[in-house]
Amino acid sequence: MCLAIPARVVEIHADDTATVSLGGVRKQVSMALIEDPAVGEYVIVHVGYALSKLDPAEAERTLALLASLDPTEAAA
Amino acid sequence: MNARASVEGTLSIQIVVIDATVADVRLRSTRATGMERMLTGRPMDEVLALVPMLFSLCGMAQGIAAVRACESALGMFPSPRQRAARELLILAEMTASHAWQVTMDWPRLLGGQPDPAALLVARRAVAEIPPALYPARDWNRPGGGMLKPNAPALDDALDRLSGTVETLAGTGMMTFDDIGELSRWARSSRTTAARMLARVMTDDMAGFGRSGVPALPDLPDHWFAERLAADPGFSAAPSVDGRPAETGALGRTAGTRLMTSLTSLFGNGLLPRLTARVTDLAALPQRMREAAGRIAAEASDTPSPASTSSDATGSGVGTADTARGRLAHWVALRHGIVTGYRTVAPNEWNFHPRGALARGLIGLPADDDLPARVGLLIAALDPCVPCHVSVEEHAGA
Numbered sequence: 001m002c003l004a005i006p007a008r009v010v011e012i013h014a015d016d017t018a019t020v021s022l023g024g025v026r027k028q029v030s031m032a033l034i035e036d037p038a039v040g041e042y043v044i045v046h047v048g049y050a051l052s053k054l055d056p057a058e059a060e061r062t063l064a065l066l067a068s069l070d071p072t073e074a075a076a
Numbered sequence: 077m078n079a080r081a082s083v084e085g086t087l088s089i090q091i092v093v094i095d096a097t098v099a100d101v102r103l104r105s106t107r108a109t110g111m112e113r114m115l116t117g118r119p120m121d122e123v124l125a126l127v128p129m130l131f132s133l134c135g136m137a138q139g140i141a142a143v144r145a146c147e148s149a150l151g152m153f154p155s156p157r158q159r160a161a162r163e164l165l166i167l168a169e170m171t172a173s174h175a176w177q178v179t180m181d182w183p184r185l186l187g188g189q190p191d192p193a194a195l196l197v198a199r200r201a202v203a204e205i206p207p208a209l210y211p212a213r214d215w216n217r218p219g220g221g222m223l224k225p226n227a228p229a230l231d232d233a234l235d236r237l238s239g240t241v242e243t244l245a246g247t248g249m250m251t252f253d254d255i256g257e258l259s260r261w262a263r264s265s266r267t268t269a270a271r272m273l274a275r276v277m278t279d280d281m282a283g284f285g286r287s288g289v290p291a292l293p294d295l296p297d298h299w300f301a302e303r304l305a306a307d308p309g310f311s312a313a314p315s316v317d318g319r320p321a322e323t324g325a326l327g328r329t330a331g332t333r334l335m336t337s338l339t340s341l342f343g344n345g346l347l348p349r350l351t352a353r354v355t356d357l358a359a360l361p362q363r364m365r366e367a368a369g370r371i372a373a374e375a376s377d378t379p380s381p382a383s384t385s386s387d388a389t390g391s392g393v394g395t396a397d398t399a400r401g402r403l404a405h406w407v408a409l410r411h412g413i414v415t416g417y418r419t420v421a422p423n424e425w426n427f428h429p430r431g432a433l434a435r436g437l438i439g440l441p442a443d444d445d446l447p448a449r450v451g452l453l454i455a456a457l458d459p460c461v462p463c464h465v466s467v468e469e470h471a472g473a
Contacts, residue, residue: 003085004132032192033199044132047462049180049192051132052203062129065114 005066006042006059007050020045023063087427089465091450093442095472101434103427105312105461112308115417120146120388123407123414124216133176133460134403136169136206137396141405141419143216144394148297149409150218151390157374158220161209164367166396167360171237172202173399174325174357178244181455182272191268198240204233209371225371234368238361245269249358254337258351269354276347276452279445285436285453286343289320291327292402292425301393304406304418313428314420320431323401323422324458325349325356344432346449349456356399388412398422400458426457433457442467 007020007029018031022045031037034050042059043050054062085106092100114130115123124146128139140162147154154162175198180190206215208229214221246265252258255277262274276282293316303310315321326344329335329352338348391408401422408416426432436453440446447467454463 003130004135030192033196046132052199054129058129061126065126065130068114 003066004044004046004051004062006054006062007045008059009037009039009041009043009050012037012039018050020050085461087423087459087461087463089433089450089454089463091437091442091446091465091467093467093469096442098437098440098442098446099470101437103429103431103434105423105427111311111419112417115414118414120218120407120409120412120414123417124218127405128216133173134169134398134400136165137398137403138405138419139216140166141394141396141403142407143218144396145392145405145407146218146388146394146409148301148392148394149390149407150388150392152219154220155374157371157376158223160367160370160374161220161223161225162215164209164364164371165206165215166398167364167367168202168205168237170397170399171241171357171360171364172199174353174360175199175240175244177353177399177455177458178269178357181458182268185452185455186268186271186275188268194240194243198237201233201236201240204229208233223371223376225368227372230368234361234364237364241357241361243267245354245358247358249334249355250332253333255341255347258334258338269357273347273350273354276350281345281449281452282338282347283342283345284440284449285349285433285456286345287432287435289322289344289432289435291330291344292316292321292323294327297393297395297404300395300404300420301391301406304393304404304420305391305408305416308418311418311420312424314424315428320428320435321425322432322457323425325352325399327401328352328397329355329359344436346452346456350452353456353458391416400460401425421460423460427459442469 005022007022009018010021011019016031017028018037019026019028020043029045030049032049034043034053042054042056044052044054088104090102091098124142127142128135131138175195179195183190206213208226209215209223210221211224212222244267246261246267246269248261259277262270262277322344326349332355335348335352335355338351342348388409389411393404393406395402395404403422404420406418407414433453437450450465
């Protein structure tokens with residue numbers, strides 16, 4: 001039950017990877033499971049792979065909801 | 077750490093070794109289980125729209141558990157046709173989850189490279205099923221959405237998914253009776269699934285990680301409702317009357333001749349667990365066809381009203397099976413607003429501090445092979461968040 005955190009594609013590389021921004025943190029992920037990724041799109045990332053695209057409105061809504069969750073209070 | 081980046085959580089597994097024996101296993105999850113805080117105070121319809129978006133691998137099962145919980149609270153009973161459509165959606169997602177393990181996780185554990193191209197074929201087909209059933213994508217509407225199956229599109233997606241499953245799991249899994257037949261197939265086939273099972277048999281790991289932790293019984297929904305409603309701590313550390321249980325493919329496939337034979341030899345060790353996953357995967361095409369057949373056979377129903385009652389008050393629970401096991405959602409509503417929301421997911425059963433992983437490792441010899449074997453056992457239990465394993469050697473008494 002991992003939470004799906006929207007990440008924004010900021011740069012696409014030649015080796016089927018892309019740099020995404022996950023709440024301001026940049027990381028390089030594989031785009032092997034995504035068709036025709038584009039800079040500015042939102043994707044869901046799981047263990048180093050972009051899984052699926054999200055429409056921007058959905059992504060913003062999910063991000064706002066996740067922001068309301070304070071991880072320091074997450075259950076142990 | 078950035079709040080959004082850390083919210084996904086991790087599972088930390090600390091193995092304590094004393095005198096070359098695993099003396100303790102300490103599990104600590106930072107996986108956020110703060111659903112209640114996120115969803116409380118929001119209108120029911122908004123919560124139903126949000127839940128499937130919050131989960132990357134099992135959004136469909138989560139969304140269906142959520143709508144079932146709301147229906148239970150509202151006293152609504154979806155038609156057999158709607159129930160069959162939802163079952164098909166859940167089974168399709170389960171196929172994608174099992175396919176992830178076999179194409180991405182198992183090759184890595186065998187020293188090879190993941191095969192995202194094979195997974196992509198399965199994920200594409202799975203993604204086509206919801207719009208082929210519910211063109212308005214309202215599959216999670218209480219009472220049931222506008223179900224208008226597009227038979228050719230559905231058939232096409234199911235055909236491709238069946239083809240992928242055959243490629244990944246082989247065609248014989250459902251016909252094997254015992255370890256001899258399984259072993260012959262595992263040694264002769266070059267598929268990842270076969271190589272994984274062959275490795276476990278060859279390296280004498282068939283019973284590795286076996287424990288006395290029983291399978292989660294097929295409990296009725298009200299059992300989950302009573303516990304989730306009464307105990308806010310049940311979500312993070314669930315038990316059956318104080319005892320941990322294991323949920324997942326092993327329980328679902330129990331009773332087949334092959335699994336009965338394997339569990340009589342190796343309990344809930346690595347070979348039965350991994351074989352159960354391949355068996356579960358191999359059975360999915362037929363289960364999906366049966367669900368699709370029930371949708372086609374049932375008379376069309378009248379869709380429920382588009383807007384749900386704003387004075388909805390009550391509580392209820394909904395469950396759904398995922399690849400990793402049984403999932404339950406409990407909701408409390410007052411005048412259409414969610415006043416309580418709790419869930420219990422397979423991860424919390426299978427990675428309970430005193431559960432199947434911990435109990436399966438304590439007492440085992442801590443030799444050089446231990447880290448690799450622990451990696452296989454974790455994969456067999458399939459956590460839904462990244463895992464960090466550390467081994468700490470302490471001096472003996």
